[in-house]
Amino acid sequence: MEEKLSTIYLVNGQTALQYLMNVSEKYRQIATEAIFECLRLGYPLNNMEITGKARELQRKRNAYV
Numbered sequence: 001m002e003e004k005l006s007t008i009y010l011v012n013g014q015t016a017l018q019y020l021m022n023v024s025e026k027y028r029q030i031a032t033e034a035i036f037e038c039l040r041l042g043y044p045l046n047n048m049e050i051t052g053k054a055r056e057l058q059r060k061r062n063a064y065v
Helices: 016-020 024-043 049-062
Strands: none
Touching: 016 024, 016 049
């Protein structure tokens, strides 16, 4: 997984792995899922899109708990 994340680049030139290292450990899993979901949907990889998608995924998870 780390190898794949190190080859994905965000709009600002940072790798996805570097981005995730700056995210709180508590939120890394959901942020990782958000990155892959943004890629799947063709969204630009920037903080706003990743954060928005992570929040959406988190809301969906909380709705099913």
